[in-house]
Amino acid sequence: MAHPEASEQAQDLKNVERLKFFTDAVVAIALTLLILPLLESVSEAARTQQSATDMLAEHSGQIMTFALSFVVVASFWIVHHRIFEHVSRYTPALMGLSFLWMFTIVLLQFPTAMVGALSPEPILLGLYIGLMALSSLILSAMTWLVSRDARIRSGRPTFEASSLAASFSSSLLFVLVLCLALLIPGLSYYALFLLFLNRPLQRLLQPYFARLQTRLT
Amino acid sequence: MAHPEASEQAQDLKNVERLKFFTDAVVAIALTLLILPLLESVSEAARTQQSATDMLAEHSGQIMTFALSFVVVASFWIVHHRIFEHVSRYTPALMGLSFLWMFTIVLLQFPTAMVGALSPEPILLGLYIGLMALSSLILSAMTWLVSRDARIRSGRPTFEASSLAASFSSSLLFVLVLCLALLIPGLSYYALFLLFLNRPLQRLLQPYFARLQTRLT
Amino acid sequence: MAHPEASEQAQDLKNVERLKFFTDAVVAIALTLLILPLLESVSEAARTQQSATDMLAEHSGQIMTFALSFVVVASFWIVHHRIFEHVSRYTPALMGLSFLWMFTIVLLQFPTAMVGALSPEPILLGLYIGLMALSSLILSAMTWLVSRDARIRSGRPTFEASSLAASFSSSLLFVLVLCLALLIPGLSYYALFLLFLNRPLQRLLQPYFARLQTRLT
Amino acid sequence: MAHPEASEQAQDLKNVERLKFFTDAVVAIALTLLILPLLESVSEAARTQQSATDMLAEHSGQIMTFALSFVVVASFWIVHHRIFEHVSRYTPALMGLSFLWMFTIVLLQFPTAMVGALSPEPILLGLYIGLMALSSLILSAMTWLVSRDARIRSGRPTFEASSLAASFSSSLLFVLVLCLALLIPGLSYYALFLLFLNRPLQRLLQPYFARLQTRLT
Numbered sequence A, B, C, D: 001m002a003h004p005e006a007s008e009q010a011q012d013l014k015n016v017e018r019l020k021f022f023t024d025a026v027v028a029i030a031l032t033l034l035i036l037p038l039l040e041s042v043s044e045a046a047r048t049q050q051s052a053t054d055m056l057a058e059h060s061g062q063i064m065t066f067a068l069s070f071v072v073v074a075s076f077w078i079v080h081h082r083i084f085e086h087v088s089r090y091t092p093a094l095m096g097l098s099f100l101w102m103f104t105i106v107l108l109q110f111p112t113a114m115v116g117a118l119s120p121e122p123i124l125l126g127l128y129i130g131l132m133a134l135s136s137l138i139l140s141a142m143t144w145l146v147s148r149d150a151r152i153r154s155g156r157p158t159f160e161a162s163s164l165a166a167s168f169s170s171s172l173l174f175v176l177v178l179c180l181a182l183l184i185p186g187l188s189y190y191a192l193f194l195l196f197l198n199r200p201l202q203r204l205l206q207p208y209f210a211r212l213q214t215r216l217t
Helices: A002-033 A036-047 A052-058 A060-084 A092-107 A109-117 A122-148 A161-183 A188-216 B002-033 B036-047 B052-058 B060-084 B092-107 B109-117 B122-148 B161-183 B188-216 C002-033 C036-047 C052-058 C060-084 C092-107 C109-117 C122-148 C161-183 C188-216 D002-033 D036-047 D052-058 D060-084 D092-107 D109-117 D122-148 D161-183 D188-216
Strands: none
Touching (some): A002 A092, A002 B002, A036 A052, A036 B036, A036 D036, A036 D109, A052 A060, A060 A092, A060 A109, A060 A122, A060 A161, A092 A109, A092 B002, A109 A122, A109 B036, A122 A161, B002 B060, B002 B092, B002 C002, B002 C060, B036 B109, B036 C036, B052 B060, B060 B109, B092 B109, B092 B122, B092 C060, B109 B122, B109 C036, B122 B161, B122 B188, B122 C052, B161 B188, C002 C092, C002 D002, C002 D060, C036 C109, C060 C092, C060 C122, C060 C161, C092 D002, C092 D060, C109 D036, C122 C161, C122 D052, C161 C188, D002 D092, D036 D060, D052 D060, D060 D092, D060 D109, D060 D122, D060 D161, D092 D122, D122 D188, D161 D188
């Protein structure tokens, strides 16, 4: 009688693999397409017969934006990777969150292109950092879902308190960065340097999550 | 003597995996490329020195079209995912339908870009919603094929009546949306809200499919 | 003593899987990017405020080219898929042919875009059909390599004569199409309809390949 | 007691597979997107009503740059493929190097587009060859890391001296090409022909690496 169950488990795992694979493909493409605005600038420079030196000088900000978005998307993928190590079956809620998250990752290319090409405005700052904050919050929601729902893990261990703390401290910082960037004029993208506080904040939050976890289980 | 058969089955399964993988890659890329017209608008805005606020105001319709196509392609993928849970071998017919379906998914980027960038016309509406309806009909044809052909499933159970009903009710609604949008001027894309009737229609059709399935098996 | 060998075989298989996967990803992307020239035409139409009807009329040839290239690349992938069902280990020669083949598939986007956008010229015809013929010839070379090299198959059966005939008849037809299109003015892409002769030609060649195979083994 | 360990090993392997898969997807996309500047040139030619012959003549350099970057990225992927045959678990250092390497591969599209479209300048040469050299050096660092860290290999054998020599000789040549191209005016991209010395240099370095390996183990 154990056999059909085992085969069902294998099928569940395969379905999760396919969802993971699809997510990975979407993220990999979005990550690579971040270079597109720079390629567009090259065609523009060719059309106006700009020299390479002038082009690089004019678009240095765009190169920085590309690098910044690359690092953010890559680090989000690493978090997603860690979450799904614990997943061996998905529920409609997890599927929904996955597609919502992919939506933010694909859409992030839009403010990335805008920040690199248009003159700075608060709405741009809000859109760019706000979308990152949203993406990070969805990852935290996923972490929470997986840590609470034993069906999703089905046999696999839950997160350690440190993982939970890491995920939530990062979301907290993104929201903080968003508020500060919008409230303090002139701070702009420098507010993102706050993200370096992730490690200390994580250590600060860890005991709280450890207590929460023992209370809930 | 059972051994060669088992190894052949494993080979069949691997071939199906590769087809699934290829389909997933194509859908993931098409889903991510939906952002391209928005990136193009950013370069256009940079060329004409438009402000970010003006650009967002002017292209709000384009953002909606992106979101709409994203949701439609994502939901199609989920249906495809569910169909292939039942497949462990493919026939030339299933391979043909798969590539026909990929064709509609890749082509969908074209009317998506047109709807977002050109002034509205009935032909555009027909092309955009018609292609979605066609894509949905191909998925229904796949569902039907897999449910009827035991060789394709080879051991795996067939669909429950609810899955069949879900697949066909969604196709039915897309065709209905297409007709209404073309017949009633001014209705336009609002006709797509009819898709929210999917769940009630599915429940309506379910007993019919249950009876059909018992009669056929 | 059989154990290390088995584990080495498993490693070989994994390496082949990774090469197959990489090839699939490249082909899937190239297949999806075929839509790019059409998206470009939409931006062009938006810039010149063309109506959707005019745009579709003007670019009907481009839509046909997209469809044609899609069908050709898809059918090449199916042939590649069939070849690699027989492969369980790769040699440097097979790796080299694989990358050469990917090169033709990626490059095919270039004449596809040219044929759709520029005025017709013999050099364009030659480039477009010539690249298809080259891609098909590389697939035939792969088929030949896999059918002759038992190390590559390591235990898996070789091709049936019908598969060999199918692969070579298709290459033969592409070369024929190329010659006719270049020699007979006005024939142009209609020469591609010759590809429908693939099935009869395959049946014609099959006995020859069957004899060849018995002679060689 | 051996069971949990085995399952942990399987989990490690799965995580490595996912990292490999993600890397492959990124490289496959970057490799395919190398064609974009050529597609852009086609739209440009269509806009200015250039003939296909003129277009090909004008952009022959761009086609060469595409081919060159394709070959370089493809050969880098083969090296990466060989390195990861030895990996069955990753450390944060290997994860970091992987993303750094992907960054260079994605960014390489930028100087590729520039070299093909803008007039030649030393800074362009430095950027293009310098990025290749950096990418190659990161691969060498990965090779070194994997060869020294038994945890990463966990049971799999380390590299043979010939593999180590191949990886380092290639990086050495890229750095040499970079220096020569920048120092000797007029040498330009011809310096890349030095890469054909890879095989002889590898043979020259091999005894040194063999000795190094026996001393370290």
